[in-house]
Amino acid sequence: xxxxxxxxxxxxxxxxxxxxxxxxxxxxxxxxxxxxxxxxxxxxxxxxxxxxxxxxxxxxxxxxxxxxxxxxxxxxxxxxxxxxxxxxxxxxxxxxxxxxxxxxxxxxxxxxxxxxxxxxxxxxxxxxxxxxxxxxxxxxxxxxxxxxxxxxxxxxxxxxxxxxxxxxxxxxxxxxxxxxxxxxxxxxxxxxxxxxxxxxxxxxxxxxxxxxxxxxxxxxxxxxxxxxxxxxxxxxxxxxxxxxxxxxxxxxxxxxxxxxxxxxxxxxxxxxxxxxxxxxxxxxxxxxxxxxxxxxxxxxxxxxxxxxxxxxxxxxxxxxxxxxxxxxxxxxxxxxxxxxxxxxxxxxxxxxxxxxxxxxxxxxxxxxxxxxxxxxxxxxxxxxxxxxxxxxxxxxxxxxxxxxxxxxxxxxxxxxxxxxxxxxxxxxxxxxxxxxxxxxxxxxxxxxxxxxxxxxxxxxxxxxxxxxxxxxxxxxxxxxxxxxxxxxxxx
Amino acid sequence: xxxxxxxxxxxxxxxxxxxxxxxxxxxxxxxxxxxxxxxxxxxxxxxxxxxxxxxxxxxxxxxxxxxxxxxxxxxxxxxxxxxxxxxxxxxxx
Numbered sequence: 001x002x003x004x005x006x007x008x009x010x011x012x013x014x015x016x017x018x019x020x021x022x023x024x025x026x027x028x029x030x031x032x033x034x035x036x037x038x039x040x041x042x043x044x045x046x047x048x049x050x051x052x053x054x055x056x057x058x059x060x061x062x063x064x065x066x067x068x069x070x071x072x073x074x075x076x077x078x079x080x081x082x083x084x085x086x087x088x089x090x091x092x093x094x095x096x097x098x099x100x101x102x103x104x105x106x107x108x109x110x111x112x113x114x115x116x117x118x119x120x121x122x123x124x125x126x127x128x129x130x131x132x133x134x135x136x137x138x139x140x141x142x143x144x145x146x147x148x149x150x151x152x153x154x155x156x157x158x159x160x161x162x163x164x165x166x167x168x169x170x171x172x173x174x175x176x177x178x179x180x181x182x183x184x185x186x187x188x189x190x191x192x193x194x195x196x197x198x199x200x201x202x203x204x205x206x207x208x209x210x211x212x213x214x215x216x217x218x219x220x221x222x223x224x225x226x227x228x229x230x231x232x233x234x235x236x237x238x239x240x241x242x243x244x245x246x247x248x249x250x251x252x253x254x255x256x257x258x259x260x261x262x263x264x265x266x267x268x269x270x271x272x273x274x275x276x277x278x279x280x281x282x283x284x285x286x287x288x289x290x291x292x293x294x295x296x297x298x299x300x301x302x303x304x305x306x307x308x309x310x311x312x313x314x315x316x317x318x319x320x321x322x323x324x325x326x327x328x329x330x331x332x333x334x335x336x337x338x339x340x341x342x343x344x345x346x347x348x349x350x351x352x353x354x355x356x357x358x359x360x361x362x363x364x365x366x367x368x369x370x371x372x373x374x375x376x377x378x379x380x381x382x383x384x385x386x387x388x389x390x391x392x393x394x395x396x397x398x399x400x401x402x403x404x405x406x407x408x409x410x411x412x413x414x415x416x417x418x419x420x421x422x423x424x425x426x427x428x429x430x431x432x433x434x435x436x437x438x439x440x441x442x443x444x445x446x447x448x449x450x451x452x453x454x455x456x457x458x459x460x461x462x463x464x465x466x467x468x469x470x471x472x473x474x475x476x477x478x479x480x481x482x483x484x485x486x487x488x489x490x491x
Numbered sequence: 492x493x494x495x496x497x498x499x500x501x502x503x504x505x506x507x508x509x510x511x512x513x514x515x516x517x518x519x520x521x522x523x524x525x526x527x528x529x530x531x532x533x534x535x536x537x538x539x540x541x542x543x544x545x546x547x548x549x550x551x552x553x554x555x556x557x558x559x560x561x562x563x564x565x566x567x568x569x570x571x572x573x574x575x576x577x578x579x580x581x582x583x584x
Binding site: 099100102103195196209235238239241301304307308310311314318322325326327328329330331332336337338339341342343344345347348351353356357359360361363364367373374376377378379380381382383384386418419422433434435465 | 502517520521536541553562572578581
């Protein structure tokens with residue numbers, strides 16, 4: 001039995017019917033990780049012992065009457081940005097290379113309560129700073145469709161692990177495209193929640209006004225199930241909303257009759273890969289065939305999204321990364337002769353170039369004399385972007401557009417380009433700035449200009465604030481009539 | 492283009508020691524990011540409020556009560572240096 005081909009719902013049934021145990025399932029995926037990880041570099045840490053122990057506990061729980069939550073006994077992986085008690089939590093950085101977290105992130109606690117089984121911690125761009133996976137201190141992750149290509153990032157390992165079928169699903173995080181972009185480049189489904197839908201507590205902070213914890217999986221239905229499990233108000237994260245978490249899976253409505261789908265023309269940019277454009281347009285036609293009404297809309301401030309992000313994100317990064325001081329935890333320089341040098345050398349040795357670049361950019365634009373011109377200006381333009389979305393969502397129910405204008409570039413393209421991420425994520429960033437929920441779902445393949453292997457293309461679906469249900473509805477409706485989400489790379 | 496002195500100042504404020512070679516590298520990098528965002532200055536934002544957060548939430552209070560937290564030992568295990576339950580640092584004066 002190839003368990004990587006089964007959905008989480010099918011795995012649930014098999015576990016509940018005692019056709020397979022959680023221990024067997026966990027061993028199956030651990031074996032797959034061990035076989036495939038050396039070439040993919042999707043995992044930083046494999047938590048075999050803890051996973052088998054958790055699986056035994058899950059089996060005991062399943063044996064009890066009523067002992068089954070949606071994710072009980074089902075293995076998953078977590079981006080190595082989520083704190084996991086007693087397990088290394090590195091943020092793919094040198095500065096946290098040996099950091100063992102003394103506590104669990106709220107999302108991890110919720111999954112522990114469900115008795116889900118953690119297989120390990122996945123690779124990412126260092127501190128989630130990047131869109132290629134290349135900035136990891138532990139080396140780049142490879143795209144399972146073509147190992148000369150990047151899987152996208154920053155949730156590079158989570159996306160590659162699900163695409164390669166070595167984890168049934170994975171936790172991921174997004175600040176400005178870090179779920180949707182790698183999901184698109186690896187041909188899987190990714191959910192970026194409404195800001196404040198999922199607790200940020202215990203996840204290494206990048207840009208606190210944008211950070212959103214979500215997931216990648218093989219289908220939108222599965223994402224709906226995961227969303228129910230990890231969403232909700234958390235007293236430990238004051239920015240989580242108290243809006244009730246919907247029964248997203250049970251309430252899935254894939255009848256699109258009468259639904260208004262906006263097509264924002266600014267998202268079909270010049271220089272877009274023609275086959276990507278064709279795939280996305282074909283996907284939008286499918287939605288129309290299913291009864292949706294297509295409405296062409298305009299979001300003229302889209303072009304400013306990446307520019308606003310290039311100021312807001314480094315500003316918040318410079319503040320959040322000030323905590324790495326070489327004293328309380330993390331790398332501490334052995335060369336330091338005094339307190340000042342402990343800070344300066346520990347940070348110089350412990351951070352990679354991308355983190356340094358963002359910290360210094362942020363420090364510069366927040367410094368006296370520049371704050372108004374850069375930071376406040378950016379936050380005002382952000383208001384324009386928010387207002388624009390708000391107006392559009394009075395006219396349409398969702399927006400449909402490309403996730404990424406291209407397919408996965410070859411590894412090495414991001415190195416030494418300080419603007420790579422801002423451009424790679426230009427179609428994802430506006431929704432992030434507005435805190436909106438969005439999906440990327442596989443919608444076809446396109447041949448790269450510099451290669452022969454067809455690479456996946458993603459359709460992006462953006463919803464109004466707290467509109468998780470409608471984006472899940474549209475994504476699931478699309479997957480009912482297409483099979484791109486079931487196609488997997490050859491080994 | 493930022494000057495060498497401006498990069499050194501921002502590195503100092505960021506508490507990151509840079510070599511001369513790195514100063515030059517980040518001078519180029521930071522300048523290219525600042526060029527990239529230049530078009531924002533052209534946008535008319537007269538009368539617009541800044542976006543501090545997107546949730547609409549404000550002033551979330553909680554009771555000032557002690558709650559359980561991971562024990563001191565586990566936390567200090569991650570410290571590069573500690574003594575008698577305290578973080579140990581170089582002398583400051």
